[in-house]
Amino acid sequence: MPKEQLEKDVKQFEYVEKKEKRIGLPELENPENVVLRFAPNPSGPLHLGHARAAILNDEYAKKYKGKLILRIEDTDPSRVDPEAYKMIEEDLEWLGVVSHEIIIQSERLEIYYEHAEKLIELGYAYVCTCESGAFYKLRIDKEACPCRRNDIPKNLEKYKKMFSDYKEGEAVVRLKTDLEINDPSMRDFPLMRISEHPHPRAAGKRVYPLMNFSVTIDDHFNGLTHVLRGKDHIPNIRKQRFIYDYFGWTPPEYIHYGRLKVEELALSTSATKEGIETGEYTGWDDARLGTLRAIAKRGIQPKAIRRAMMDVGTKRSDINLSWKNLYAYNRELIERDANRYFFVDGPKEISVTGAPGMEFHALLHPDFKDKGNRSLGKIKEKETVKFYLSSSDFENIKKGEFLRLMEAFNVEIVDKKETCAEAKFISRELEEARAKKARLVHWTLGDNNVKIKVVSPEGIINGYGEPDLKNIKVDEIIQFERFGFVRLDEITDDELVFYFSHK
Template sequence: MKDDVKKAIRGIALQNASEHEGKTRNDAVISKILGSRPDLRSKAKEIMPLISEIVSDINKLSLSEQKSELESSFPELLVVKPKQERVGLPPLDGAENGKVITRFPPEPNGYPHIGHAKAAIIDEEYAKMYGGKLILRFDDTNPENERLEYYAAIKVGLDWLGVKYDQIKNTSDDMELIYKKGLEMIESGNAYVCTCDKETISKNRREMKACKCRAGDHDQNIKRWHDMFEKYKPGEAIVRFRGDMQSENTVMRDPAMFRIIDEIHPLLIDKYRVWPNYDFAVAIEDSIDGVTHAFRTKEYELRNELYYTILDKLGMRKPKMFEFSRLEFEGMPVSKRILKPLVQDGKVSGYDDPRLPTLEALRRRGIVPEAIRKFVLSLGFTKSDTLAPFDTLESFNRKIIDVTSIRLFMVTGPVKIIVKNNKLTEVELPNHPQRDMGKRRVELDGNFYISGEDAKTLKVRDQIRLIELYNVKITKIGSEIEAEYTGNDFKAEFPKIQWIPQKSAVKLNILIPKTLFVNEKFNEYSLETKQAYTESHYLELNEGAEIQFVRFGYCRKDSAMQAIYTHK
């Protein structure tokens, strides 16, 4: 056997071993070598002993020896993989095993999206890392925006993500306690009731000026507090924290602690009308829930001073607060202010429209939860707010679904082709090229569809291979293409084309989601629909099945008539 063959085998074996934790196998090497060296295909039997010998040699080397030989002798075989190995989260300051309590506190005011996924996964991973506990707490003290369906949607989203919580509660469960703490703040002079109008309050805060209410005495504040439950109308009175109107941190300029909202609460209906603001509620809740480590996105960083000061004034236990960067994809905003009108105006089909960053939409598009988790963890705990490119998530997803996706043929812009002397009546096609996922039978009569794109490139006398079937030679090109069977031998130089038997073809729409916003404007062309034909086996797959359409990409079965493009 020639030295160059040995060398080629060794290179492939090293490459394969280094990708599989130092171990390679005969069958992996033979299929790769025959794939890259058509000249050896007739000599498979002769090179097999040589492969066994080289494979066993390579398996005796350590992974680092394999890698260094691959680098020095076969640099062309080095596959530079994107950095996507799981990067664990950094250790948590002050964390004790068994004592860490984290919380995920979504407001039930919309469908959960990728930003929620990041927060929930970080909260859960830290609880797991220290054998601690995760609390799911619905931060539901603004009845204006909150709805029952959102509580449910958030739970469904977490279940899908595989985020497990140890306790579930609502901030609104603790209203009486929150009132008690509010009153305590007023009694101690750390809060007062302000009856100025909105404009005056904002103007004063900008100009660092106190309003006359700030000088009001104890009795005035107590009376006004009680009046907030009965007399005042929404907007006529708020409780303000007595901060520092001269503070450089604008958050500290006497922020609101309670306001009046006369809306029906999804759980408590009309039981309460005075509702705590976020800053007050979150500090009280984190403290009484025993949270040891609290996480939120960076835009809240300025609020930390207020959070700690409120707990100080009340003499309550203080959790440690940490910030991470917000997660959003380029051209896929998560803001409700942007998404809601798109749904309302029918520019997208709903919150599960595959162009959206909601969990529902990602699921429908074929993104799997494990990919989201790996992706989130790969981002680590960075504070820099960068937009993530969607294809980073895709590369995690591809790795996972590739193994389980059935391979099917599908043609777009179909053109008929007739193979005049077809003799085969049936063929068995493998459901996966490497893994044993079974085979499917396809009936044949010589009448096929091929893709319009492929048909365009064909000329009379061209030879092509119908993948997994046979070779044909084009004899006539018209509205239909005619061809004749020329043999079965695999010929590397023939273009390989997928096909669908006409008699069993299944009509399919393929939805292709594209970037939703381009230059901050809604992209009118963000959803493309392709007409296609696929194999009848498609109908036997479960809804939600992931498919790799050969020479097209991964798609998720949405219904019997529709599939959604996942990614390349």
């Protein structure tokens, strides 16, 4: 026996073996020719909750060199937002999720029709024209409705009429399950229904499959090997199982993850939509929302989200995702690329006398000198110079205080009023400020600055920024020193509009 093999065998019996640390996602059960799917319903753009399903599916597809199908589940015409199809694809692209195939259920209605008919022909399904309340009552008592007793030709005839005669709510196709099942919703659950609501992509159609039916048909015909979805779908395994069995198909492996809540955030698409309509939110990308487009606008990197979702994994228990963790991952990604600038929030004037003429410079990034300098402006000798301080710094200063204007000089506060203060020049040396443990504050010049607006989830912050801010480009992420990271979203005629990322 070769030495290598021997070592391997010995290792198997060592208890140390099982303590090897798992990295990344848990292994899949039967990972051969893996086919997965991400199946959102197109009622709006994707949010953080969707990101979990999308990313985890993507990671598994990559891990096993499998295939990921994007399946758009648009079989409830009343909940379809025509814009959503495009938005979902954009959001996935931003996330870096690669789908190898796109399936839109409203384009596959004929397949569902055909299979519903097949189930009727086989005697496994029937068309039920009972009033829904009446059926509900019978079902509670585990009793069959009159339609269940109809023969196959009769059912086929009624099925045809669903496409022409019956109105919405008048007929459904039901699967014959078992009236004795303890969960009433399992008993002869519906497969197809009529909706007269116009479908933006399936004009003229009025018969639609219900979720459990279309999902089963598609999972089967698309060769799904593994299904990763929220635990709210657990009961559906049982329902779908009936369909698999009637057709003689084998169901895929299922993995169900728990509910994901995000601190102080409502992820619900329908509630968001309502908020947009009433004007409470500015749009799908409102900074307060958990949509991916809102998060992107705030300069959060897709990789930060991916890492957070990998962290979270596929556990069954519910979790509460913390923004702090997400921000920490994001900071790690953007820190070294984010150049530094001064921005004063809620500017308050401070006039300084006796300063020498000088030019102010600072590094674009304190850890990378080769990135070069930025110019903070210049002043002339003996001029009374006006500076702005942020309102929080202004509030803290006291008369007689020794203060360091960062990258400039040291001053002493001579007088302080409600909205402005006067100071006199003392010295230029930073060391002196350090020795006196003086406060170091950032500033902008009174006459050479850029108007700035920062949009944050908490509201809008106005102020002034240093002149070199004119050089940055839309989409660039920078750090306003002692304020936080921001992303430039828009340059308007008179101001720069930033979105706040995090501290």
